[in-house]
Amino acid sequence: MTQEHANKGGFETRAIHAGYEPDPTTGAVNPPIYASSTYKQDGVGGLRGGYEYSRSANPTRTALEGALAAVESGERGFAFASGLAAEDTLLRSLTRPGDHLVIPDDAYGGTFRLVDKVAQPWGVEHTPAPISDLDKVAAAIQPGRTRLVWVETPTNPLLNIGDIEALATVAHDAGALLVVDNTFASPYLQQPLTLGADVVVHSTTKYVGGHSDVVGGALVVRDLDLAERIGFHQNAMGAVAGPFDAYLTHRGLKTLAVRMDRHCDNAERIVDFLCAHPAVGDVIYPGLETHPGHHVAGKQMKRFGGMISFRVRAGEQKALDVCAATEVFTLGESLGGVESLIEHPGRMTHASVAGTELEVPGDLVRLSVGIETVEDLIGDLDRALG
Numbered sequence: 001m002t003q004e005h006a007n008k009g010g011f012e013t014r015a016i017h018a019g020y021e022p023d024p025t026t027g028a029v030n031p032p033i034y035a036s037s038t039y040k041q042d043g044v045g046g047l048r049g050g051y052e053y054s055r056s057a058n059p060t061r062t063a064l065e066g067a068l069a070a071v072e073s074g075e076r077g078f079a080f081a082s083g084l085a086a087e088d089t090l091l092r093s094l095t096r097p098g099d100h101l102v103i104p105d106d107a108y109g110g111t112f113r114l115v116d117k118v119a120q121p122w123g124v125e126h127t128p129a130p131i132s133d134l135d136k137v138a139a140a141i142q143p144g145r146t147r148l149v150w151v152e153t154p155t156n157p158l159l160n161i162g163d164i165e166a167l168a169t170v171a172h173d174a175g176a177l178l179v180v181d182n183t184f185a186s187p188y189l190q191q192p193l194t195l196g197a198d199v200v201v202h203s204t205t206k207y208v209g210g211h212s213d214v215v216g217g218a219l220v221v222r223d224l225d226l227a228e229r230i231g232f233h234q235n236a237m238g239a240v241a242g243p244f245d246a247y248l249t250h251r252g253l254k255t256l257a258v259r260m261d262r263h264c265d266n267a268e269r270i271v272d273f274l275c276a277h278p279a280v281g282d283v284i285y286p287g288l289e290t291h292p293g294h295h296v297a298g299k300q301m302k303r304f305g306g307m308i309s310f311r312v313r314a315g316e317q318k319a320l321d322v323c324a325a326t327e328v329f330t331l332g333e334s335l336g337g338v339e340s341l342i343e344h345p346g347r348m349t350h351a352s353v354a355g356t357e358l359e360v361p362g363d364l365v366r367l368s369v370g371i372e373t374v375e376d377l378i379g380d381l382d383r384a385l386g
């Protein structure tokens with residue numbers, strides 16, 4: 001399929017065909033893993049297809065980057081060694097000492113650590129704000145200094161929802177750009193660039209890769225000036241995805257739509273179960289009508305995703321015991337893979353925000369619902385909750 005044709009297709013067609021046409025020499029339907037750091041030149045400066053050195057560009061990575069741009073309805077995609085490498089490259093591409101960021105007051109712990117412990121000492125300051133409250137986000141902006149309004153939606157781990165379209169207006173009115181970390185929703189459920197965001201961030205380690213076998217990150221933009229700045233920094237800083245990782249991530253992306261639908265089906269069933277369980281307090285899932293972001297999520301997401309958080313009535317120790325007691329749900333960090341994971345954010349993924357205003361409740365448990373047989377998942381939670 002030609003790229004022109006692929007890029008005009010539906011989501012699944014783009015995920016499978018964008019970024020790569022079968023190899024003209026062999027007809028290989030998958031992008032070869034170009035394990036080559038350098039490329040023969042036809043005379044000095046005579047590059048074949050623009051390839052000279054694999055930090056600058058590698059054909060396996062190019063294929064992934066084209067596919068990522070297509071599924072996010074963007075113009076350019078950039079693949080990195082991890083989500084945090086993507087975030088670091090973005091921060092250094094678009095901010096300078098003296099600049100200011102607005103970040104979610106329940107940001108992913110690693111993002112907060114990067115902003116607070118790495119960017120801040122270099123002179124880029126930040127103010128946390130609840131991304132579901134537009135007035136508070138607007139109040140956190142320092143006109144003339146705030147370069148980026150950085151949001152996740154849904155957030156990790158409290159699954160708060162920000163209204164991307166409205167946040168874009170708030171950011172743009174103040175001369176700032178809107179960055180959306182789309183890791184939790186995945187491009188199948190939500191495409192922030194179509195709602196006015198300027199930059200999409202991904203930890204492709206999660207739903208895009210989908211099999212818990214590769215760490216990676218991505219940035220996607222529409223604006224070509226932004227693309228040039230990010231592309232320059234991607235090469236200058238060098239935190240690129242290697243060809244083996246790019247191949248695995250691209251392979252995962254091709255099945256994102258079918259996996260994501262099953263993640264959502266299973267999550268909906270588990271939410272019903274948890275809501276009826278006496279040991280469970282609040283169940284946090286944007287698909288619940290009682291969730292304060294339900295309406296906005298329904299407007300901007302295709303479905304409500306595979307992540308669920310819940311509070312255990314008996315408190316922190318019981319929450320820890322539940323996490324230790326499951327057998328089908330694996331106790332572990334990360335999310336978005338085919339296998340179900342359970343974790344205690346306060347002691348695990350979000351330990352780095354303990355003692356800050358981003359601290360999460362001790363009785364909170366987070367589930368990344370996989371695509372196993374849903375009855376097995378429910379039975380496992382039932383046993384663990386006791």
Ligand SMILES: Cc1ncc(COP(=O)(O)O)c(C=O)c1O
Binds near residue numbers: 110152184216217
């Ligand atoms: C929402 C979110 N953004 C970014 C990251 C960082 O990505 P990585 O672990 O690939 O560096 C994570 C990792 O858990 C995440 O959950």
